[in-house]
Amino acid sequence: MKRGLGLKKAVFQVLRQSALILILGMALGIAVNQVRRDGIPWVMDWSSEPGLNLKTRKAITISIEEAEQHFLYGDALFLDARPPQLYEQSHILGARNLPLELFEGPMDRDLTNVSKEALIVAYCEGERSFLSKGLALELISRGYKNVRILENGWNQWLAREFPIEAGAWGEKPR
Amino acid sequence: MLALALRMILGAVFLFAGIDKILHPAAFAEVIYNYQILPDGFINLSAILLPWIETLIGLSLVSGIWIPGATLLSATLLSVFLGAILFNLARGLDVDCGCFMAADGAGSSTSILWYVARDGLLLLIALYLLMPALPLKRR
Numbered sequence: 183m184k185r186g187l188g189l190k191k192a193v194f195q196v197l198r199q200s201a202l203i204l205i206l207g208m209a210l211g212i213a214v215n216q217v218r219r220d221g222i223p224w225v226m227d228w229s230s231e232p233g234l235n236l237k238t239r240k241a242i243t244i245s246i247e248e249a250e251q252h253f254l255y256g257d258a259l260f261l262d263a264r265p266p267q268l269y270e271q272s273h274i275l276g277a278r279n280l281p282l283e284l285f286e287g288p289m290d291r292d293l294t295n296v297s298k299e300a301l302i303v304a305y306c307e308g309e310r311s312f313l314s315k316g317l318a319l320e321l322i323s324r325g326y327k328n329v330r331i332l333e334n335g336w337n338q339w340l341a342r343e344f345p346i347e348a349g350a351w352g353e354k355p356r
Numbered sequence: 357m358l359a360l361a362l363r364m365i366l367g368a369v370f371l372f373a374g375i376d377k378i379l380h381p382a383a384f385a386e387v388i389y390n391y392q393i394l395p396d397g398f399i400n401l402s403a404i405l406l407p408w409i410e411t412l413i414g415l416s417l418v419s420g421i422w423i424p425g426a427t428l429l430s431a432t433l434l435s436v437f438l439g440a441i442l443f444n445l446a447r448g449l450d451v452d453c454g455c456f457m458a459a460d461g462a463g464s465s466t467s468i469l470w471y472v473a474r475d476g477l478l479l480l481i482a483l484y485l486l487m488p489a490l491p492l493k494r495r
Contacts, residue, residue: 192424195424195425196424196425196428196486197425197428198425199422199424199425199426199428200425200426200428200429200432201425202422202425203409203412203413203416203422203425203426203429204409204429206412207405207408207409207410207411207412207413208405208408208409210408210412211404211405211406211407211408211409212404212405214378214408215381215404220381220382221381221404222381222382222385222400222403222404223400224400224401224404225397225400225401226385226396226399226400227396
């Protein structure tokens with residue numbers, strides 16, 4: 183930069199460059215989104231978005247009481263979305279382990295005898311329920327129609343001292 | 357030399373962050389949605405445009421073209437991001453799930469504080485790099 187450039191000129195230069203980057207960026211964004219196959223719509227109705235946004239998540243979240251009911255009736259498949267090590271330490275009695283990271287491969291194998299209409303309750307640990315949310319989203323996108331999330335499931339289950347067990351998936355007869 | 361290293365670091369961060377968001381626009385849109393700050397109509401637009409702006413900022417910093425403009429933009433963006441995170445931290449919104457956290461606990465998880473620290477540090481770097489662009493000494 184030239185020495186002696188006044189402050190005003192310098193400020194203008196900075197602003198001009200910023201504007202250029204902004205405009206160029208926006209132009210590229212618009213152009214690429216138009217042509218790419220996985221572009222997203224300019225405006226979307228977020229209240230009906232199929233992903234797990236707020237509203238959908240509220241719709242498929244079940245309470246611990248409901249989860250207990252289903253557990254007692256035996257009409258739900260509980261899926262533990264946590265890593266295998268945690269699952270093996272202990273998990274909800276009768277739950278299967280379907281860790282979020284094993285999406286592509288083992289998942290289909292583990293759920294081959296589960297109908298798409300079956301009631302599935304996904305749970306993991308923590309208020310964010312990040313793992314079970316991801317698992318639920320993946321299940322829904324694969325066509326499972328009755329997926330529910332038990333938020334902060336593991337902790338709630340433990341707090342109420344509901345039945346749990348330990349052991350790796352597949353160790354015991356199902 | 358320090359300025360060069362910092363410029364490269366800042367540039368690399370913006371480059372990687374921008375490209376990642378370019379590759380996953382829907383996921384980024386959902387993150388924006390979970391912040392619950394923008395009106396619904398602006399969400400997708402932001403998810404489409406912002407990543408490219410970030411990527412260009414990164415390219416600019418790394419290649420040395422338009423550095424002053426890029427640093428000003430990066431500082432502005434970082435301020436906005438930091439503001440958004442702090443705002444949500446203050447009102448107890450968990451942006452991972454878009455839900456408001458219970459009063460009892462993990463009000464701020466470690467990852468949120470990590471983002472605050474990271475963006476804060478990057479902002480300082482951007483401001484530091486911006487200074488030489490504006491000769492503040494009067495003649």
